[in-house]
Amino acid sequence: MTATPLAKDDLPADWDQGDPETLGAEHASRLAELEAGGSGWAGFYERAARGLAAAPDLAALKERHTRLLGRERGIVTGRLATLGDLTAAERKTTGRALNLIKRWLTELEGERRGALERALEARSASGFDVTLPGRRPWIGHRHVLGQIQDELLDLFHGLGYSVYSSPEVEEEAYNFAKLNFPPDHPARDAHDTYWVEGGHLLRTHTSPGWVRAMEELRPPLKLVFPGRVYRAEQVDASHMDQFHQIDGLCVDRDVSMADLKGTLNMFARSILGREVKTRLIPIYFPFVEPGAQLDVACAICDGTGRITEGATAGRCPVCKGAGWSELLGAGMVHPHVLRAVGYDPEQVTGFAFGMGLERIAMARHGIPEIRLFLENDLRFLEQF
Ligand SMILES: [Zn+2]
Known part of the structure; x- marks a missing residue:
C-alpha cells in the first residue's frame, strides 16, 4: 500500500463551486497546518472541504459525505483503514493528516447540514406570510x-x-x-x-x-x-x-x-x-x-x-x-x-x-x- 496522498483531482471539479465564506475562519490555518506537516494532503482537503461546505442541498451533501467518509466506500475511510500497511514514518505523517482531515470534514458536514435544514425550515415557514392580504371569498348578491x-x-x-x-x-x-x-x-x-x-x-x-x-x-x-x-x-x-x-x-x-x-x-x-x-x-x-x-x-x-x-x-x-x-x-x-x-x-x-x-x-x-x-x-x- 502506498502513502501517496489523494489529490484534488480525485474529487469532482464542480465541488469547487460555492462560497468559500461558508468554510469558516479556520480554513486557511487548517490548509497551512496540512502543508506544514508535509503530508501532501492539502490540495485534496481543499476540494473536499469546499465540496461539503458548498453542497447545494441535503441530498448532494449526503452523497459527498458518503464519498469521503462513508463507512464502506469513503475514500478517506479507505485510506485510514490501510494505515497499518505503511512504514512507521509514513504512518505517523499520513495518519495525523488523515485524522485531522476526517475530523474537520465531519465538522464541516455537520455545519452545512445544519445550515441547509435551517434554510429549508425558513422557506416552508415563509409559505405562510401573515402580512399578505387574505384570499377574498366569493360573495353573491340578490338576483x-x-x-x-x-x-x-x-x-x-x-x-x-x-x-x-x-x-x-x-x-x-x-x-x-x-x-x-x-x-x-x-x-x-x-x-x-x-x-x-x-x-x-x-x-x-x-x-x-x-x-x-x-x-x-x-x-x-x-x-x-x-x-x-x-x-x-x-x-x-x-x-x-x-x-x-x-x-x-x-x-x-x-x-x-x-x-x-x-x-x-x-x-x-x-x-x-x-x-x-x-x-x-x-x-x-x-x-x-x-x-x-x-x-x-x-x-x-x-x-x-x-x-x-x-x-x-x-x-x-x-x-x-x-x-x-x-x-x-x-x-x-x-x-x-x-x-x-x-x-x-x-x-x-x-x-x-x-x-x-x-x-x-x-x-x-x-x-x-x-x-x-x-x-x-x-x-x-x-x-x-
Ligand atoms: Zn323595442
Whole structure:
C-alpha cells in the first residue's frame, strides 16, 4: 500500500463551486497546518472541504459525505483503514493528516447540514406570510329581480302600502270568478293556465290576493301583493311561463281615477327616471272598470320599433316593432269584485294596478331576453 496522498483531482471539479465564506475562519490555518506537516494532503482537503461546505442541498451533501467518509466506500475511510500497511514514518505523517482531515470534514458536514435544514425550515415557514392580504371569498348578491322587488316594495312602503301574501296554488274562484272573469273567458282555457288536480291552478296573476285581503280586512286598504305567477305561454324573448308580479290595491271612500294616475306617474318616474316617456291607454281587464295600461317607450329600440345590429336592421324583438312596452295594467276596481267580497260599491271605491317585475327590469336595464332571468348564467347575473 502506498502513502501517496489523494489529490484534488480525485474529487469532482464542480465541488469547487460555492462560497468559500461558508468554510469558516479556520480554513486557511487548517490548509497551512496540512502543508506544514508535509503530508501532501492539502490540495485534496481543499476540494473536499469546499465540496461539503458548498453542497447545494441535503441530498448532494449526503452523497459527498458518503464519498469521503462513508463507512464502506469513503475514500478517506479507505485510506485510514490501510494505515497499518505503511512504514512507521509514513504512518505517523499520513495518519495525523488523515485524522485531522476526517475530523474537520465531519465538522464541516455537520455545519452545512445544519445550515441547509435551517434554510429549508425558513422557506416552508415563509409559505405562510401573515402580512399578505387574505384570499377574498366569493360573495353573491340578490338576483336582479329580487333587487327590483325590494326597491318597489320600499317605494310603496313609503306611500303607505303594506305587503299581503297569498298562495301560489290557488282556487279557481279566487283566480277567476271573484275577479269577474266570465265563465267562458279564454284565460280559463288549459292553453293559458296550468291546472292542478282538484280544480286548483297555479295562479295566473297576483290579483287573487286582492280578493283574499278584502275578504279578510275592511277598508281603508293600501296593500301590495308581490309573488310568482304562471301562465302556459309560448316562451319567446319577452314571454316566460313563469314570472313575477306586484299588484297594488287601494280601497277607500272617494278614491278616483286621478289618484290612480298620480300614483302611476310617480311610480314610473321613480323606477325608470324622470325623463321616461309614458302613455296611458284604455284596455279591458275583467276586474277593473275602466281599465288602463301604462306603456313606456321601449328601452331596447328607444321607441322606434326597429333595431340595428351591425349591418342588419330589423324589427325590435322586445316590443315587436310597436316602440312601446307595456309596463303595467291598472284601473278602478270593478263593482262586481267589490260586491263579491261583501263591500258596498256605493260606499267605497278603489284602484288597482299590476306589473311584471321582469318587464320592469328589462325596461330599466335594457335586457333583451326574458329567459336570461331564469338561466342562472353568472355572466348575466353579475352585471346587476
Ligand atoms: Zn323595442
